[in-house]
């Protein structure tokens with residue numbers, strides 16, 4: 001396959017993953033009442049949005065069609081989250097997000113083993129680091145939602 005097409009296909013996969021994660025975080029926030037947790041979920045949602053925009057810019061630069069910024073409502077990710085009801089509580093919503101972050105981290109792990117130009121490799125590594133941080137926070141907070149893990153000293157900008 002031509003190298004450009006190869007990269008476009010994979011960048012679209014990553015962009016879709018990020019857009020679906022945005023949807024998952026928004027849906028989870030509707031099921032969480034604790035303000036500190038909601039704020040953190042919104043910060044993570046915004047990071048996913050930044051990643052999706054960064055991938056879409058690259059896709060357009062490479063001559064491809066950007067992915068829609070609307071999450072796939074029929075996708076597995078959102079279906080999992082929306083199966084959680086407010087009555088099931090914050091922990092169930094965080095567990096669903098944690099499952100999603102584990103999938104994202106796995107996909108990033110595979111993507112990073114592929115042969116990318118250095119600038120793309122850097123962007124994908126930075127996004128992966130954010131995913132890693134999201135997962136770590138969720139892992140910690142899911143066990144003690146009454147006292148969410150403290151904010152990191154820095155929020156990465158991509």
Ligand SMILES: [Fe+2]
Pocket residue numbers: 021044048101104130131134135
């Ligand atoms: Fe994430």
